[in-house]
Amino acid sequence: MTAQTSATKPAKAAPLSAVKGMNDLLPPDSARWEWLEDKVRHLMARFAYRNLRTPIVEPTALFVRGLGEVTDIVEKEMYSFEDRLNGEQLTLRPESTAGVVRAVVEHNMLYDGGKRLYYMGPMFRHERPQRGRYRQFHQIGAEALGFAGAEVDAELILMANALWQELGIKDVVLELNSLGQPQERAAHRAALIAYFEQHTDVMDEEAKRRLHSNPLRLLDTKNPAMQAMVEAAPKLIDFLGEASLAHFNAVRAILDACGVAYRINPRLVRGMDYYNLTVFEFVTQSLGSQGTICGGGRYDYLIEQMGGKPAPAVGWALGVERVLELLKEQGEQPPVPGPHVYAIVPDASALPLVHHTLQGLRAAGVSVQMHAGTGEGMGSMKSQFKKADGSGAALALIFGADELSRGEVVIKHLRDGAGAQENCPLSQVSARLQQLLGMAAV
Numbered sequence: 455m456t457a458q459t460s461a462t463k464p465a466k467a468a469p470l471s472a473v474k475g476m477n478d479l480l481p482p483d484s485a486r487w488e489w490l491e492d493k494v495r496h497l498m499a500r501f502a503y504r505n506l507r508t509p510i511v512e513p514t515a516l517f518v519r520g521l522g523e524v525t526d527i528v529e530k531e532m533y534s535f536e537d538r539l540n541g542e543q544l545t546l547r548p549e550s551t552a553g554v555v556r557a558v559v560e561h562n563m564l565y566d567g568g569k570r571l572y573y574m575g576p577m578f579r580h581e582r583p584q585r586g587r588y589r590q591f592h593q594i595g596a597e598a599l600g601f602a603g604a605e606v607d608a609e610l611i612l613m614a615n616a617l618w619q620e621l622g623i624k625d626v627v628l629e630l631n632s633l634g635q636p637q638e639r640a641a642h643r644a645a646l647i648a649y650f651e652q653h654t655d656v657m658d659e660e661a662k663r664r665l666h667s668n669p670l671r672l673l674d675t676k677n678p679a680m681q682a683m684v685e686a687a688p689k690l691i692d693f694l695g696e697a698s699l700a701h702f703n704a705v706r707a708i709l710d711a712c713g714v715a716y717r718i719n720p721r722l723v724r725g726m727d728y729y730n731l732t733v734f735e736f737v738t739q740s741l742g743s744q745g746t747i748c749g750g751g752r753y754d755y756l757i758e759q760m761g762g763k764p765a766p767a768v769g770w771a772l773g774v775e776r777v778l779e780l781l782k783e784q785g786e787q788p789p790v791p792g793p794h795v796y797a798i799v800p801d802a803s804a805l806p807l808v809h810h811t812l813q814g815l816r817a818a819g820v821s822v823q824m825h826a827g828t829g830e831g832m833g834s835m836k837s838q839f840k841k842a843d844g845s846g847a848a849l850a851l852i853f854g855a856d857e858l859s860r861g862e863v864v865i866k867h868l869r870d871g872a873g874a875q876e877n878c879p880l881s882q883v884s885a886r887l888q889q890l891l892g893m894a895a896v
């Protein structure tokens with residue numbers, strides 16, 4: 455830091471920008487995020503899921519172990535660094551399931567039975583920023599840990615589906631698949647490798663590199679030249695045993711009974727290694743190539759892999775930016791509420807009384823934006839009314855000196871019946887405003 459003498463002004467510095475791919479969230483958009491978060495909280499409460507908050511920074515080993523070494527995230531997308539004091543390897547979380555599992559194991563949360571949990575927060579992946587793909591983005595996720603039955607897979611899918619309805623999202627399709635159990639995957643994997651080995655002529659370098667380390671991920675390729683080859687590859691569903699098929703069919707039966715449409719996509723594999731049995735994604739055609747708004751599935755072996763007592767689990771995560779972008783694309787922007795009331799104060803000498811009055815209004819649930827002067831004094835009436843109109847408030851409350859001397863204020867309608875106004879005794883202003891605003895009387 456440079457010392458400055460009191461006589462010199464600090465030199466004008468060049469402004470700094472946010473890190474590429476990481477966005478500020480400004481009003482009025484931030485109000486739409488709050489709207490969505492409120493909807494989620496209420497929905498989670500109705501399904502009896504409880505909030506879990508884990509740190510944004512975790513040991514790097516957590517993700518390497520949890521997500522799998524040969525995954526896009528671990529291979530190239532993590533923000534990892536060394537703690538400068540103790541040399542610990544740390545990573546900004548790229549997703550939250552691994553952290554949730556760590557917390558559940560660390561706090562022995564399953565000691566008295568399964569837990570249903572949800573989280574919201576920022577995630578970090580070093581990807582190429584584009585529409586619907588950022589380096590800091592936000593997920594909302596739900597995890598049910600300690601439950602093995604298909605009814606919980608279905609519950610989670612139904613919950614996501616209910617959220618789309620609540621938010622007014624229409625353009626999404628549910629894609630469903632089963633990844634079976636490890637031994638079934640092993641048999642399928644062997645068949646896949648044998649198949650791919652015959653088709654190396656159409657495979658790109660990355661595919662060839664992953665052919666033996668993670669052949670399943672080749673099914674997920676975005677390379678158009680490989681589509682036809684991948685389309686004809688052996689399908690995992692043909693390798694599923696009786697129990698896996700029964701689980702899959704039980705999920706389907708519940709979705710069918712609840713009228714939830716889905717498309718079975720045998721190529722749906724998901725990006726992390728930890729999944730088994732049910733996997734699913736909600737996808738839309740309306741967001742270009744960033745069309746997956748929510749993905750999840752069962753991960754029955756992760757808890758044990760993270761050092762916990764073996765316990766099954768299932769969950770999903772949605773991308774908040776993509777969900778809001780989809781709403782925008784559909785022309786259904788969530789409302790950005792203004793204040794109920796704008797307080798106009800012609801003379802600064804009334805301010806103590808004004809504040810006292812507004813305190814009572816706010817305590818009664820009325821939202822009030824108070825006019826604030828920008829220089830000397832409070833500003834002209836004209837400029838105050840202009841601000842009041844711009845605020846989106848339904849009503850203005852005018853604290854004029856004459857009215858105040860009679861113990862009254864003026865209530866003026868800014869929108870419905872614009873211009874209409876009435877005098878109101880200060881002692882009754884709270885009740886009258888609540889009446890005008892259609893709020894339940896207190």
Ligand code: ATP
Nearest residue numbers: 581586587588591725746747748749771772773776
């Ligand atoms: P994609 O195939 O689009 O990269 P993913 O399989 O990597 O997605 P998940 O790890 O399953 O995504 O994360 C769940 C959800 O989080 C995604 O469906 C998506 O909506 C959102 N998401 C993932 N990565 C990003 C990102 N970089 N920017 C914005 N949202 C993202």
Ligand code: MG
Nearest residue numbers: 526527581725
């Ligand atoms: Mg990705």
